[in-house]
Amino acid sequence: MHLGLIGYGTIAADLLRVLAAEGAAPAALDVLARAGRVDAARARLGGGQIHVDAADLIAARPDLVVEAATHEAVAGPVCACLRAGLPVLIVSIGALANPEVEASVREAAIAGGTQAFLCNGAVGGIDMLGAARLSGLARVTYTSRKPPGAWKGTRAEDMLDLAALTEPTTFYTGTARDAAAQYPKNANVAATVALAGAGFDATDVQMIADPGVTANIHEVSVRSGAVNFDLRLEGLPAPDNPKTSLSTIYSLARAVLNRAAPLAI
The missing domain is CATH 3.30.360.10 (Dihydrodipicolinate Reductase; domain 2)
Structure with missing residues (x-):
């Protein structure tokens, strides 16, 4: 899978670690970082193409984009990726408590003919x-x-x-x-x-x-x-x-693995 990441903190770094342990390390990786944080992103993630503009991440056309950043990212680069037709897996689900943000995400996904997937995170059932x-x-x-x-x-x-x-x-x-x-x-x-x-x-x-x-x-x-x-x-x-919760990382990894698996549950 060609994976895109928005954010490069604990969740993103641990996601890549789990994927590698499962023999499913991304074939290509593109990461969106804040301006001035490119070196920090590269050091933490150990590789991949680092971008500071969402347009460059979109131009790379990853198979899936994972948002593991902040609520602000959902209203910004997440919606931009969706509008461009890229499927996005959202971790910062709390951002959707703002009805305007929720409406923007829905409208962007419809406009791009794609879907925003919500990670279950630390909860089950x-x-x-x-x-x-x-x-x-x-x-x-x-x-x-x-x-x-x-x-x-x-x-x-x-x-x-x-x-x-x-x-x-x-x-x-x-x-x-x-x-x-x-x-x-x-x-x-x-x-x-x-x-x-x-x-x-x-x-x-x-x-x-x-x-x-x-x-x-x-x-x-x-x-x-x-x-x-x-x-x-x-x-x-x-x-x-x-x-x-540590389980959030494994829940996210499961969701990413399911996107590429021939049999998903």
Whole structure:
């Protein structure tokens, strides 16, 4: 596969590592980096063509573009790639909590005759949630429970003395839309659950800082006309970024492998 990457941080570097371990290293690699960060991108990724303009990435015509950057990238180069007919796998799903961004992504994909694929990331059961939605959803809730340190650099740090917590503390209760807007680096799972299920405004979210856990725990509860289920996943934090579940990287790798596999599941 000729792979395109938007972003070159922990997720992108680990994605390439997993693909190589599976014997599926890209035959060609084109990476979109910010101006002035070309050398850093090349050092971290160990090769590939590095571009600072989305037009150059598009001109390379990769088979698949993976966005592993920021919410801002979804409204910018992701839409440009889609409009040019390139399929894009989006990691920063929380960006779609902004209805204007979601509309732009849909319109760009239609204009380009292609698709934007949303990576499940750290959460599972999205296939069954999507099926349950067709039967009618009565209730969907998502709870994010992480060690206090994983919430550093977010609004939680302004509300709580994270280092001094001795018991689980809920610091956010609201909708998936507000969660994704207020905690953009932590709420991609909330956005994924919302898009697959009841929507951003009808999906209830709780965020908890819990000194008693060492993993990033994701809990999804669904009640519908066809199936009821409760799901709990304990994702180990990525060593280089505790805000990211390690499972996100493997989920992304699975999605990329499926795009090239003769038999995909």
